Amino acid sequence: MYIKNRRNRSKGPAWIGKVEFSKSGGTAYFNDKxxxxxxxxxxxxxxxxxxxxxSGIKKxxxxxxxFGKGKIQIDKLIVNEYLQLVDFV
Structure with missing residues (x-):
């Protein structure tokens, strides 16, 4: 999943990582948050x-x-999985 802090609009810190959701979908869990x-x-x-x-990642x-800026941090535990999902062509 793609996770972005919206504090600075499009320029907030962002990550690609595993997100877990509650059964109802009303709660999400990521990086001890x-x-x-x-x-x-x-x-x-x-x-x-x-x-x-x-949100889901883009292929x-x-x-x-x-208009966003800044690097997107990718969780080292999912780099290989991410690279298989994404087509950088």
Missing amino acids: VFKHFGKGHYGDIETGDSYWI NGKDRHV
Whole structure:
């Protein structure tokens, strides 16, 4: 999944990693954080209140918004899986 902190709009820190969801889908878990689902990819960190975007990855590898900047960190445990899913052509 693609996870981005929306604090600085399109320029917030971003990750590619494994996200687990509750059975109802109302809660997501990533990197020891718990997120409450607010609808259509929008989540909130229940501890800090920060707003996040969580979505599937794009096959072309361009997960950042067109105006977004910064590196996307990829969890080292899923690099091989990610590379098999993405077509950088």
